[in-house]
Amino acid sequence: MTTLSRRTLLQAMGTGALATALASLPTFAQDRTAIRIGYAVSKTGANAGGAGISTIPNYLLWVDDVNKAGGLELSKLGVTLKLEVTEYDDRSSAEETVRAIERLATQDNVDFILPSWGTGSNLAAGPTFDRFGFPQLAGTAVTDMAPQLVQRWKNSFWFLGGGHDYANALVDLLVKQRDAGAINNKVAIASVADGFGIDLSKAATPAFQAAGFELVYDKTYPLGTSDFAPIINEVSGLGVDTFVAFSYPPDTFALTQQAVVANFSPKIFYLGVGTAFPIYPNVAGPNHNGVMGVGGIDPDSEAIAAYFERHTALVGQAPDSWASAVTYASLEILGQAITRVGDLDKSAVAAEIASGEFDTILGKVKLVDNQLRALWTVGQWQDGKFVGLAHTEGKAAREPVVPKPAWVPAS
Amino acid sequence: MLFSAILTGLVLGGTYALIAMGLTLQYGVARIMNLAYGDLIIAGSFGAMLLFTAAGLNPLIALFIIVPLGFALSWLVYALMLQPLARRSPNRDRLEGDSILATFGLLFVIQGVALVLFGANYQSYSFLAVPIDVLGTTIAANRLLAFALAVLFGVGLWLLLTRTRFGTVIRAVAANPGSAPLVGINVDHVARLAFALGGGLAAAGGVVVSMYLTFSATMGVIFTMKALIVVIMGGVGNLLGALAAGLILGVVETLVSSFIDPGLTLAATYLIFLAVLVVRPQGLFGKAAR
Numbered sequence A: 001m002t003t004l005s006r007r008t009l010l011q012a013m014g015t016g017a018l019a020t021a022l023a024s025l026p027t028f029a030q031d032r033t034a035i036r037i038g039y040a041v042s043k044t045g046a047n048a049g050g051a052g053i054s055t056i057p058n059y060l061l062w063v064d065d066v067n068k069a070g071g072l073e074l075s076k077l078g079v080t081l082k083l084e085v086t087e088y089d090d091r092s093s094a095e096e097t098v099r100a101i102e103r104l105a106t107q108d109n110v111d112f113i114l115p116s117w118g119t120g121s122n123l124a125a126g127p128t129f130d131r132f133g134f135p136q137l138a139g140t141a142v143t144d145m146a147p148q149l150v151q152r153w154k155n156s157f158w159f160l161g162g163g164h165d166y167a168n169a170l171v172d173l174l175v176k177q178r179d180a181g182a183i184n185n186k187v188a189i190a191s192v193a194d195g196f197g198i199d200l201s202k203a204a205t206p207a208f209q210a211a212g213f214e215l216v217y218d219k220t221y222p223l224g225t226s227d228f229a230p231i232i233n234e235v236s237g238l239g240v241d242t243f244v245a246f247s248y249p250p251d252t253f254a255l256t257q258q259a260v261v262a263n264f265s266p267k268i269f270y271l272g273v274g275t276a277f278p279i280y281p282n283v284a285g286p287n288h289n290g291v292m293g294v295g296g297i298d299p300d301s302e303a304i305a306a307y308f309e310r311h312t313a314l315v316g317q318a319p320d321s322w323a324s325a326v327t328y329a330s331l332e333i334l335g336q337a338i339t340r341v342g343d344l345d346k347s348a349v350a351a352e353i354a355s356g357e358f359d360t361i362l363g364k365v366k367l368v369d370n371q372l373r374a375l376w377t378v379g380q381w382q383d384g385k386f387v388g389l390a391h392t393e394g395k396a397a398r399e400p401v402v403p404k405p406a407w408v409p410a411s
Numbered sequence B: 001m002l003f004s005a006i007l008t009g010l011v012l013g014g015t016y017a018l019i020a021m022g023l024t025l026q027y028g029v030a031r032i033m034n035l036a037y038g039d040l041i042i043a044g045s046f047g048a049m050l051l052f053t054a055a056g057l058n059p060l061i062a063l064f065i066i067v068p069l070g071f072a073l074s075w076l077v078y079a080l081m082l083q084p085l086a087r088r089s090p091n092r093d094r095l096e097g098d099s100i101l102a103t104f105g106l107l108f109v110i111q112g113v114a115l116v117l118f119g120a121n122y123q124s125y126s127f128l129a130v131p132i133d134v135l136g137t138t139i140a141a142n143r144l145l146a147f148a149l150a151v152l153f154g155v156g157l158w159l160l161l162t163r164t165r166f167g168t169v170i171r172a173v174a175a176n177p178g179s180a181p182l183v184g185i186n187v188d189h190v191a192r193l194a195f196a197l198g199g200g201l202a203a204a205g206g207v208v209v210s211m212y213l214t215f216s217a218t219m220g221v222i223f224t225m226k227a228l229i230v231v232i233m234g235g236v237g238n239l240l241g242a243l244a245a246g247l248i249l250g251v252v253e254t255l256v257s258s259f260i261d262p263g264l265t266l267a268a269t270y271l272i273f274l275a276v277l278v279v280r281p282q283g284l285f286g287k288a289a290r
Helices: A006-024 A048-068 A094-106 A119-132 A146-152 A163-179 A195-210 A229-236 A249-261 A280-288 A302-315 A323-341 A346-355 B002-028 B037-055 B059-088 B092-118 B141-163 B165-175 B187-210 B220-234 B239-259 B262-279
Strands: A034-041 A072-074 A079-089 A112-114 A136-138 A156-158 A186-192 A214-221 A242-246 A268-271 A292-294 A357-360 A363-366 A376-382 A385-391 B131-134 B137-140
Touching: A034 A048, A034 A094, A048 A079, A048 A302, A048 A323, A072 A323, A079 A094, A094 A112, A094 A119, A112 A323, A119 A136, A119 A146, A119 A156, A119 A195, A136 A323, A146 A156, A163 A195, A163 A268, A163 A376, A163 A385, A186 A195, A186 A229, A195 A214, A195 A242, A214 A229, A214 B262, A229 A249, A229 B002, A229 B239, A242 A249, A249 A268, A249 A280, A249 B137, A280 A376, A302 A323, A323 A346, A323 A357, B002 B037, B002 B137, B002 B141, B002 B187, B002 B220, B002 B239, B037 B059, B037 B092, B037 B187, B037 B220, B059 B092, B059 B187, B092 B220, B131 B141, B137 B141, B141 B165, B141 B187, B141 B239, B165 B187, B220 B239, B220 B262, B239 B262
Parallel strands: A034 A079, A034 A112, A136 A156, A186 A214, A186 A242, A242 A268, A268 A292
Antiparallel strands: A072 A079, A292 A376, A357 A363, A376 A385, B131 B137
8 A cells, every 4th residue: 555645645636736737728830730620421331322432531621622732821929730540440330430430539639520421420420519619610511400400509510411411402403393383283202211311301201291292102112122112113104293201321322223134214313312313324335414402513513523533543433423522622611711810729719710710612602590591402314424403592503304215225 | 004013012922932932941940140241232232233243243153152152251250250150059039139239240340341442432324124014014124033043042942852852851850959959850950051042042132132232331231121020021941931022022022012002011011011910929930939
């Protein structure tokens, strides 16, 4: 047993106090060699497919772009520093995400933390980001609760809108087509019984009814369904001109293949997540043309074209045409906010993100109430690009092609 | 409508049976509860996709490359990793426990290699997605192919097991690995062969489902789960049982999806599974408990 003398105790307390005082001193510029960026992303597990397309490539690309340009200038510290990355795999588990963020904040002492992929993981990580005071740039979360979340977590930023944005935009677009006589009044909806499908169909069903559409089929199917023959067979006999599926990537591809095989070619064929993926034209072949879905890009923007090129060169594949560009833009905003503030003060950077106007690949962007409200909501494959048909600000990059071209049977 | 739903269901069931047959061999004969089974299916899918997209090779021809590879890989895995476990296990239960742990690790090895090589993205290509009219019902040719292969493998292997001397040897090992050496059977050899055969079947399943299912490096466990349900339901080690159980599941899912609600297909699957477990715990075609 050891006894502590008063002197040892006092010495220990003194050292401790000194250490605390030192730790709370601002970091000196000469101590720093890099700006430390940390993130936990889903490299394995159920979210890996989504993260591998929309999130991870954009984090890599942004770091690469910034470092190639020499780094970010911190005027108050008088240096220009490159980015240095600490990365963890959260294995698609929300607990793992939270744990990794705590570790990044306390052990790795990173300067900024980027979020994981998906709505669920961003909602789960919100309190942790808030507790450590890090700005949370949710580039891949779709939630109607964003206005309330912003009240609760002041440093959270929501970039991908909510279910109502997408559902209402789709219904508005269809109303115009119906009033122009291009489609009939019957609509069939199939949605996946999981986060995205539930949110979207909850918003869409009343919107369709309010617009006077007749919902002749409105059913959900379980996550992981692989055979869509029963759904397509039933819907194809109902005489609908509009088929809407709020689906996840594997379902999106399977629904397309099944519809082609069954030769069910409605005038409007709208699918959920995965339609905007670069792999979709490979899956659907010539039949991708005219298919509608969530998201979209401005095909005439030079910034977007250059972004697609850089992305393809670095990652080996094109980005998706929905969340990818938005995620990248959120990182551009972070970088510009850091340079404007001129040092690594988290709350000052968050305040700048909330109030400043930024120059991104999406054009000039200013967040409204911590949310990106300038979003492409409905897209359609036209000439190899997933072009935006509807935008929250009322513009359209292209006119919708209705009816879509008839399916070309596989040979 | 009813007839069409049953036909669609049979074809879906063919897929289930096809992916379950290898597992029933591995579990029933080699007594290895292979948790990495689904990842071998995914490996087969990646192989087919690679050969199709990079070399333009018809997946049907790719079967003749990938199935022997799956066989060889499983042979190696058994010889290097599982044989020592099998030799030192005093009884079947112990081997099951050990093999679950060992193949659980193997799962992550295969998954990790696939992640490094192909990334976490969804992969999909389209082959033989041509409609075929079967008695008035339109069915995709690739799914029909899966059904045909399932029946072919199921019946073919069943005949092999029940009508040949080699089959008798395999069944002897399955029935009583302790006594089989007494009649001059090399248990190690037979178990390794059965495990490798199961691996070949898994690879074949992977090639066929890659023609119409979207897959990613991390989706193996979904196949393992589905295969496990079919295997337990049909009776462990029984190929005809796997075929029957797969077809029943497919038909029930499709009927429920067509006539009740697509949202209830999973519930129906597990209800049937539960009913079979309650009424016939040894599986539809399984032998009564030893």
